[in-house]
Amino acid sequence: MNGATLVRKNLFRKKLRAILLLFSILIAFLIFAVLGAFNKTLNAGVETAAADRLVTVNKINFTVSMPYAYWGRVASVEGVKNVSQANWFGGYYQEPRNFVQTFAVDPETYMRAYPELEFTQGSAEAFFNNRQCLAVGADLALQYEWNVGERVPLNSNIWQQQDGTSDWDFDICAIFDAEDDNVPANYALFHYEYFNESLAFNRDQVGWLIINTEDPSMNDAVSQRIDAMFANSPAETETTTEAAFSKAFIEQLGNIGLIITLVTGAAFATILMIVGTTMVMAINERTREIAVMKTIGFPAPRIFRMVLSESLLLSLIGGLLGIGLAASLIWLMSQSPAVSGSLPGLSVGWRVTFIGIGFMIALGLITGLIPAWNAMRANIAEAFGKV
Amino acid sequence: MTEPLYQLTDLSKRYTRGKESITIFEKLTMTIPAGDFIAIMGPSGSGKTTLLNLLGGIDAPSSGEVVFEGKRIDNMSQGALAKWRAANVGFIFQFYNLMPTLTAAQNVELPLLLTKLGGKERKQRVRTALDIVGIADRAGHRPTQLSGGQQQRVAIARAIVADPEVLLCDEPTGDLDRATADEVLATLQLLNKELGKAIVMVTHDPSAAKYAQRELHLDKGRFVEKELVT
Numbered sequence: 148m149n150g151a152t153l154v155r156k157n158l159f160r161k162k163l164r165a166i167l168l169l170f171s172i173l174i175a176f177l178i179f180a181v182l183g184a185f186n187k188t189l190n191a192g193v194e195t196a197a198a199d200r201l202v203t204v205n206k207i208n209f210t211v212s213m214p215y216a217y218w219g220r221v222a223s224v225e226g227v228k229n230v231s232q233a234n235w236f237g238g239y240y241q242e243p244r245n246f247v248q249t250f251a252v253d254p255e256t257y258m259r260a261y262p263e264l265e266f267t268q269g270s271a272e273a274f275f276n277n278r279q280c281l282a283v284g285a286d287l288a289l290q291y292e293w294n295v296g297e298r299v300p301l302n303s304n305i306w307q308q309q310d311g312t313s314d315w316d317f318d319i320c321a322i323f324d325a326e327d328d329n330v331p332a333n334y335a336l337f338h339y340e341y342f343n344e345s346l347a348f349n350r351d352q353v354g355w356l357i358i359n360t361e362d363p364s365m366n367d368a369v370s371q372r373i374d375a376m377f378a379n380s381p382a383e384t385e386t387t388t389e390a391a392f393s394k395a396f397i398e399q400l401g402n403i404g405l406i407i408t409l410v411t412g413a414a415f416a417t418i419l420m421i422v423g424t425t426m427v428m429a430i431n432e433r434t435r436e437i438a439v440m441k442t443i444g445f446p447a448p449r450i451f452r453m454v455l456s457e458s459l460l461l462s463l464i465g466g467l468l469g470i471g472l473a474a475s476l477i478w479l480m481s482q483s484p485a486v487s488g489s490l491p492g493l494s495v496g497w498r499v500t501f502i503g504i505g506f507m508i509a510l511g512l513i514t515g516l517i518p519a520w521n522a523m524r525a526n527i528a529e530a531f532g533k534v
Numbered sequence: 535m536t537e538p539l540y541q542l543t544d545l546s547k548r549y550t551r552g553k554e555s556i557t558i559f560e561k562l563t564m565t566i567p568a569g570d571f572i573a574i575m576g577p578s579g580s581g582k583t584t585l586l587n588l589l590g591g592i593d594a595p596s597s598g599e600v601v602f603e604g605k606r607i608d609n610m611s612q613g614a615l616a617k618w619r620a621a622n623v624g625f626i627f628q629f630y631n632l633m634p635t636l637t638a639a640q641n642v643e644l645p646l647l648l649t650k651l652g653g654k655e656r657k658q659r660v661r662t663a664l665d666i667v668g669i670a671d672r673a674g675h676r677p678t679q680l681s682g683g684q685q686q687r688v689a690i691a692r693a694i695v696a697d698p699e700v701l702l703c704d705e706p707t708g709d710l711d712r713a714t715a716d717e718v719l720a721t722l723q724l725l726n727k728e729l730g731k732a733i734v735m736v737t738h739d740p741s742a743a744k745y746a747q748r749e750l751h752l753d754k755g756r757f758v759e760k761e762l763v764t
Contacts, residue, residue: 148636148640148643148647149647149653150647152640153636153647156633156635156636157635160634160635435631436631436633436634439625439627439631439633440644441592441616442590442592442619442625443619443620443625443644443645443648443692444616444617444618444619444620444621444623444645444648445616445620445648446612446613446616446617447612447613447616448613527587527592527593528587528592528593531627
């Protein structure tokens with residue numbers, strides 16, 4: 148027997164109570180980890196944004212396009228190394244519920260803008276040279292079981308062709324992916340020219356510009372130059388870093404960070420009260436035993452550590468089980484092609500786990516502090532009720 | 535002349551309850567030699583348990599000195615007292631006060647967790663202590679699986695396992711039937727005679743007191759030495 152045995156035996160002396168407490172803690176950390184996993188995935192664009200990448204959008208809103216000429220003009224701005232442009236196609240495959248995130252881009256400059264993307268099937272040349280080529284992200288290909296050489300039609304719920312239809316035919320000629328799992332590969336790319344020349348309306352417009360600067364230290368200056376260039380024009384621009392653009396894009400869904408903070412905060416506050424009160428009661432029930440230990444010669448600081456260790460152990464076991472369960476659930480979800488297609492790289496991840504462990508330690512310390520203090524200060528003679 | 539185990543000099547204990555001051559005893563002086571077996575008797579509220587608490591360093595006197603083997607313990611810090619208790623005193627309570635989640639052997643091992651002994655040596659000592667009180671065969675049982683007498687034997691084993699100089703017993707047979715009480719008292723007597731442990735036992739029971747070498751009656755804050763038992 149050692150000190151750890153005492154802690155363990157005391158913690159599980161009332162099994163039902165311990166299990167219920169563990170379950171409440173488990174639920175709180177399950178909520179935390181699941182929400183954390185979604186938050187991480189939704190913000191993957193922010194995390195993986197390159198430091199030297201800027202995005203220029205129409206100042207009104209990024210859904211409002213800009214003249215095609217802006218692309219060439221921005222290329223001449225001092226400090227700009229590469230400029231590409233992209234356009235939101237929307238798109239679905241066969242029926243509207245099969246959403247396919249598709250962008251019409253200039254292939255060569257786009258691939259230069261995103262050097263982290265690499266072709267795992269087909270080749271860059273195939274994509275550059277075939278006007279009807281659809282380059283598909285690996286996650287999207289997995290979702291629809293698409294392979295190079297297949298011909299697929301995609302419908303747009305925004306755009307229309309001159310013949311009145313809204314479906315475009317594509318040849319899958321390349322599949323791309325990134326080494327970093329956090330870099331999304333759940334979308335498809337195709338030639339802007341093929342898109343633009345077939346449009347019934349809004350031709351010669353671009354959705355947004357992607358700019359690589361010569362050095363991240365030049366970002367501010369380049370942003371200011373670009374926006375100044377188009378100031379007082381019918382389509383003023385707003386240039387931000389890619390990270391800020393991604394964050395703004397995600398915030399359209401709502402303030403995810405705030406939602407997660409509020410939900411997990413409410414869960415933790417509840418757990419704090421439940422576990423804290425129960426720990427105080429549990430230690431009060433053991434006042435006599437603690438007095439016996441002190442009588443035997445256990446010093447007060449050791450009693451303090453023992454009680455605090457109990458609440459820490461409780462919090463760690465419940466919390467780790469919660470995060471473990473969340474990781475299993477998220478893994479199961481990520482096995483579904485629909486989920487992996489729309490939320491690539493969905494996982495709890497180490498960052499969420501380590502933050503969770505930090506919360507477990509904080510929860511254990513906060514809930515254990517008062518009972519540990521009471522136990523440490525307990526007067527032996529009073530505890531025996533024989534004053 | 536050998537040093538006494540305990541020397542109590544002008545010991546007073548007063549409590550304040552609200553505006554009322556209660557004097558338990560005033561200027562009490564006594565000596566307990568090493569190897570003594572004293573039964574302290576007296577009516578309820580006479581301060582028997584308070585005296586035991588002072589001897590065990592779990593309560594402090596209002597004035598006066600408690601000296602153990604030449605060293606004052608009444609002015610020690612709580613931390614120093616805890617160390618002193620672990621090394622010198624074994625406690626035996628009326629209601630055994632065993633840890634319900636631990637087995638008999640683990641209960642006995644508890645004081646040894648405060649020592650630097652290794653696991654193997656601790657086990658050996660626990661075995662010896664349980665053997666001495668005649669309960670080694672119940673080492674793996676929890677307190678709820680033991681009778682009152684067996685639990686008190688485990689408590690005695692716990693009290694002696696760290697080899698203290700003195701055993702402080704608060705009504706050790708108060709919760710036991712006569713036959714079991716006699717067995718427990720015989721064990722205490724054995725520990726006193728064979729192992730030389732000094733024993734201070736608070737009791738209401740005159741039959742229990744007869745196992746001691748001497749009886750002290752505490753009444754109205756004063757000692758009356760009644761008789762010597764040989």
